[in-house]
Amino acid sequence: MKTHPYFKFLFLFAVLAVVSCSKKEDPFVEQGPALVLELKSDAGNGELEVVSIDQVVNFTVIGNDDQDYTSLANILVNDVEIEGSSYTFGELGNYQVKAIYDDVVSNVLTFEVLAETERxxxxxxxxxxxxxxxxxxxxxxxxxxxxxxxxxxxxxxxxxxxxxxxxxxxxxxxxxxxxxxxxxxxxxxxxxxxYIPKRKVVVEDYTGTWCGFCPAVALAIDELRAATEHVSIVAIHKTAASLPDPLDFPRIQELQDMFGVSNGFPKGQINRTVAWPDPYPSGQILSMAGADTDVAIAINSKLTGANLTVEVKVVYENGSTPGDKVVVYLLENGVVAPQANYFNETPGHPYEGLGNPIEDYVHNDALRNSLSDLFGDAIPSTPAFQEFKKNYTFTVPSNYVGENLSFVVMVVDQDNNAKNSQFASINEAKNFE
Missing domain, CATH: 2.60.40 (Immunoglobulin-like)
Known part of the structure; x- marks a missing residue:
């Protein structure tokens, strides 16, 4: 009995997918909180503290596990390690002080010693x-x-x-x-x-490496990015029944159930709740991207070894709305894995002749983990112009490539509609904009 070529392809691609998957562990791994150090001083912990010449300042280092690391940490003044945990500011000038323990770096305190006539x-x-x-x-x-x-x-x-x-x-x-x-x-x-906050539209791509039509959404996203910087992209992968996906997000079904996203990928969603239907018209998104809005998001992350710390800040022009939440997604870029391609023999298509599957396809924006609750952490009542700040810690699994990580952060309303978003690379301080 002869085997149809299509079934031969399925078998070959299944083998490729299994091999790829064997090199990646389950990305959704519960981890203990990463260590975060807070440096404090008896002279104050503000943005800038003015001290007198020859004033002695004492420092303490406290971890987010409530342990005192003062005697274990190294304290550096202007990047020079000092003895003990006290320092005498003997000269005029500016000083920056930080603590380091086991490659974990604390916050930085800034001091200034002024002459009598200086301010x-x-x-x-x-x-x-x-x-x-x-x-x-x-x-x-x-x-x-x-x-x-x-x-x-x-x-x-x-x-x-x-x-x-x-x-x-x-x-x-x-x-x-x-x-x-x-x-x-x-x-x-x-x-x-x-500044006036500009809206970044969230585009979520429900996809799979086994899905031969899914590259169509990836191409539409490439066109969006060429047209505007005001889009935040999340690719949410799902394993098929017989074809594993090395970037499978184990909680994807929860998202599908919440937002009514059926199987039969690809599926595109705009601002979480609105369908982006085939042929994925850019105008539907560009009409919103970059528009003035009243909520802004800042992201500041630090990856030291496997310790990831992320600070998210939100500020409103008119104050928060009851039911607002913040969603913090951790993504990975540059993951090479075979991608099924049903456009291989489509004349004039950008993916014509690239093979089926495309062996060295580069997957970007893949959702790896949600540092917040999957549907958001509550934002308390926040007045206009007052910052809401929340810190997240995460121990990055060894199968993630740290330098390829990035973030998408959303503020969503009580109905899970994204009001605005922000994206940032790892170790990037992305300010309000």
């Missing part, structure tokens, strides 16, 4: 939304705020008091003039910016 300018918000109030401070060499005695200049124009807001987007400079012993001095100049 340290502080800016409450370096990236402000339109109409958000920015407050300026001016610290003397004893750490006292003398802003009520100074005149502040924004873009070389004197302002009333020490606060400023603008409806205009742009970059700004600020400095202060002040008087000491009847002489006028000028502080250093600092920068801040005003």
């Amino acid at each position: 340290a300018l502080t800016v409450s918000v370096t990236k402000a939304m339109r109409n958000q109030t920015v407050t300026f401070g001016l610290l003397d060499n004893e750490g006292t705020d003398t802003s009520d005695e100074a005149t502040f200049y924004v873009n070389n124009t004197a302002i009333e008091g020490n606060t400023y807001s603008s409806n205009n987007v742009g970059d700004f400079e600020v400095y202060a003039e002040y008087v000491v012993n009847n002489e006028t001095y000028t502080s250093a100049t600092k920068n801040f910016a005003v």
